Amino acid sequence: MFRADAVRKSFGHVEVLRGVSMTVQRGEVACLLGPSGSGKSTFLRCVNHLEKIDGGRMWVDGEMVGYRRSGRVLHELKEREVARRRAGIGMVFQQFNLFPHRTALENVIEGPVIVRRRQRSEVAGVAMELLDRVGLADRANHYPSQLSGGQQQRVAIARALAMEPSLMLFDEPTSALDPELVGEVLDVMKDLAASGMTMIVVTHEMGFAREVADAVYFMADGVVVESGTPAAVLLSPQQERTRSFLAKVLA
Amino acid sequence: MSPRGTSIGGAGASEQAPALLALPTEDDENLVVKSVRHPWRLVAVAVIAVLVAMAVHMLVTNERFQWNVVGHYLFAEPVLTGVLKTLELTAIAMIIGVVLGVVAAIARLSPNPIVSRTALLYVWFFRGTPLLVQLLFWFFLGALLPRISIGIPFGPEFASVSANTLITAFFAAIVGLGINEGSYMSEIVRAGILSVPRGQTEAALAIGMSRMQAMRRVVLPQAMRVIIPPTGNETIGMLKNTSLVFVIGYTELLTSVSLIYARTYETIPLLIVAALWYLVITAVLSVGQHYIERHFGRGYQVLTTSRKARNRLVARESLQELQAAEVLGETLSSGGGHS
Numbered sequence: 001m002f003r004a005d006a007v008r009k010s011f012g013h014v015e016v017l018r019g020v021s022m023t024v025q026r027g028e029v030a031c032l033l034g035p036s037g038s039g040k041s042t043f044l045r046c047v048n049h050l051e052k053i054d055g056g057r058m059w060v061d062g063e064m065v066g067y068r069r070s071g072r073v074l075h076e077l078k079e080r081e082v083a084r085r086r087a088g089i090g091m092v093f094q095q096f097n098l099f100p101h102r103t104a105l106e107n108v109i110e111g112p113v114i115v116r117r118r119q120r121s122e123v124a125g126v127a128m129e130l131l132d133r134v135g136l137a138d139r140a141n142h143y144p145s146q147l148s149g150g151q152q153q154r155v156a157i158a159r160a161l162a163m164e165p166s167l168m169l170f171d172e173p174t175s176a177l178d179p180e181l182v183g184e185v186l187d188v189m190k191d192l193a194a195s196g197m198t199m200i201v202v203t204h205e206m207g208f209a210r211e212v213a214d215a216v217y218f219m220a221d222g223v224v225v226e227s228g229t230p231a232a233v234l235l236s237p238q239q240e241r242t243r244s245f246l247a248k249v250l251a
Numbered sequence: 252m253s254p255r256g257t258s259i260g261g262a263g264a265s266e267q268a269p270a271l272l273a274l275p276t277e278d279d280e281n282l283v284v285k286s287v288r289h290p291w292r293l294v295a296v297a298v299i300a301v302l303v304a305m306a307v308h309m310l311v312t313n314e315r316f317q318w319n320v321v322g323h324y325l326f327a328e329p330v331l332t333g334v335l336k337t338l339e340l341t342a343i344a345m346i347i348g349v350v351l352g353v354v355a356a357i358a359r360l361s362p363n364p365i366v367s368r369t370a371l372l373y374v375w376f377f378r379g380t381p382l383l384v385q386l387l388f389w390f391f392l393g394a395l396l397p398r399i400s401i402g403i404p405f406g407p408e409f410a411s412v413s414a415n416t417l418i419t420a421f422f423a424a425i426v427g428l429g430i431n432e433g434s435y436m437s438e439i440v441r442a443g444i445l446s447v448p449r450g451q452t453e454a455a456l457a458i459g460m461s462r463m464q465a466m467r468r469v470v471l472p473q474a475m476r477v478i479i480p481p482t483g484n485e486t487i488g489m490l491k492n493t494s495l496v497f498v499i500g501y502t503e504l505l506t507s508v509s510l511i512y513a514r515t516y517e518t519i520p521l522l523i524v525a526a527l528w529y530l531v532i533t534a535v536l537s538v539g540q541h542y543i544e545r546h547f548g549r550g551y552q553v554l555t556t557s558r559k560a561r562n563r564l565v566a567r568e569s570l571q572e573l574q575a576a577e578v579l580g581e582t583l584s585s586g587g588g589h590s
Binding site: 095 | 461462547
């Protein structure tokens, strides 16, 4: 479903990703943990080509990210093609990034109507179902400024789901939330995982990783230091770097 | 924690309070409240009142204003035609200006350095030379390029027209005003685009929009909030800048009245006629701007929802908090052992 092979990325002289590899099967949930600056978020942004990788390869659903291969040549994808592939990958941001000039419902409808060119009336029903699924059917006509952070993030998840993605990316979805609002967002993500969605989640929520993840990747300084089942990585880490990080986080 | 804190505060208060609270006499019932006096406000009002009275007195008694002449020409046919032409020029030049401004702003932010520098050059040139010079230049373009033709660059011509036939005073006016306005508008639009957080574009791209779709559907509508107020300024400025086309002999409002006073020598009253019209149009434009601002401000001003709706919202939220607290209470009392 998703495979990354020795992915590299630099910003100027700083090498942020130094050969990251991982594989996520269909229906699996992979959690990326690690200190800030370890490259987790950058890696996630590379998956839907918001950042261009400098080395290595990535595949989503059998299609190479950002390139098309013909024979021995890799052709860089045109914008239209990149956009088409992004449409099949949902992304949820730390800062929600809802469109503030549109209501919750309009936020969810926007993608299918503008990108997939479907009828607004036909999409509205589906959008309402999605809002209901994240528990916000009664807030459909509220603007983002009238919603709490947790509610905004749930609308953002509904907006991503409206594109019927085959893969969902979460970039620290609860880091900008007040502590008492974290639970409602994690609950929606747990439901999503239970429904069989393939997910890559950058998070600091150890409880979520332990409960929901099929695989945990601990990253530091642009490489995957340690990976495995949540039990293996979180409960009996083999690497010193992992141990010291977990000691700080769980203290 | 909190009950103990409250009791400490309560004890402290009751120790200090008695001196005041324990002696309610009958007098306390009928206390008179005296607000702070602002004597200088009255002085200011008096000074302004005198100045206004002097001005009105001067306007009414000074015969040289010739108010009867003002009244006579205010709705005179050539003046009204001038007003319409001023409005027409303002509207067309602003439309050209806004379109050019948006294009130049997007070009300026383009990753292509040639496109971006070209936009910069355009802004530099047309902001850097006087509008009056530009208008004259467009009007006398025929002296520079006697014939203007359409065809393949450096190749065959399909059609050709004498510059003096094409470039009328009206043509020079709208081109001159519009292109000049575009250079100012492009900076306003650019500021608006830059005011929209990057995350908005990323969110739009992430759901599969192209850059252009993201710009049109997500960035520009939000940028409008920042763009509208200075654009209102520009429109009002343009209304008065149209009077510069006087120099190329296009008869808008100011030219119309000047043609009249050149004949009758009633200069002052006719300039008052023009000024009154400019004032009225500016007032109407300001009202229009208010409504446009409100339209593009949606989603930002929670305050525009009625007080009743807001109270309902608050009531519903506090109800939910109450329910959440109950759920939490149950969870805690059930004493789940998981960490």
